Amino acid sequence: MKLQTFFKGVRDETPLLLAVMPFGVIYGIMALEAGLTRFQAQSMSYIIFGGSSQFVASKLFAESTPWSIIVLTVVMVNLRHLLYSASVAPYLKELPLGWKATLSYLLTDEAYAVTINHYQKRPDDRYGHLYFLGAGLILWLTWQMSTAAGIYLGKMLPSNWPLDFFLPLTFIAILVPSLNNFPAIAVALTAGICSIFFYGFPYKLGLIAAALAGMTTGFIIDMRRRRP
CATH class of the missing domain: 1.10.287 (Helix Hairpins)
Known part of the structure; x- marks a missing residue:
């Protein structure tokens, strides 16, 4: 039952990954163009793990913005995660601190969308956190790999590919089912x-x-x- 719940989270998250991958590739390309090293660009995906804020941070870095302003702006962009946290908190209140910390790191737009839908349908699911973990982990892996693809292979992609078109598609796919x-x-x-x-x-x-x-x-x- 535990593994089934975990892989159900992976399965439900998978359709959204088709739009996440081009988004990650674009970030990898943009980060290098902004002057970040390959290590810095990939590390940002590990540490921040937030597409919108990573784009903003890269743009500000390219403009030689002070680090204090970059950090403040990233915090402001990610304030929406407070709303996500408040929404899922009632379902996770019985979990140990370690679990809460792990899931908070994996809480992104796409992971939240499928997780809150799962909890609303099955509010008493005792293994719901494993569903959350599955959705968040597959998204994390995809984001890291697509970032790396943009960093190392971005220059090989045709310049006329409309990769940025996939970003709004991601959020449409999140919104419409609800x-x-x-x-x-x-x-x-x-x-x-x-x-x-x-x-x-x-x-x-x-x-x-x-x-x-x-x-x-x-x-x-x-x-x-x-x-x-």
Whole structure:
């Protein structure tokens, strides 16, 4: 049962990897163009393990931005993970600290998407953390390998390949399956529209503001539905 749950996480995560791989390749190419060494570029994938923040950090490095600003910006970009953590925390509260630390490192957009869907369908699954582990590990391995491919093989790829097109596809694949009821659609529309209006916020805070707007919408709808 334990292994079955682990490999189910791997299986459910696999479709998303088709869009993650080109994203990793693009990062590897961009990191070298920004002036990072191969070791630095790969180490960033090990340490940060966050595509969006790695792109931002590489761009700032290329512009000779002070390290303090780079670190602060990366933190701001990754603030959305606080929302992910709050969402999955009730299902992981009984786990030892070591498990929580491991899963927090593997908590990314794609891993969260399949994991929270699993927990919502099976909230009492005692091996749900193994599902999370399977989804997170296969994503981690894919990200490291695709980063390496971009670093070592990127110059061999045709320049007209639209690799950057796969990035929005990843998030579409994450979002669409969850839009199965009115509250979810309302939250997604609110957050999407607000993200356009808040795009110019400094330090990428527009993403957090849009997420909070979506959450507020969901909260209001839920409260209205609960009224007798």
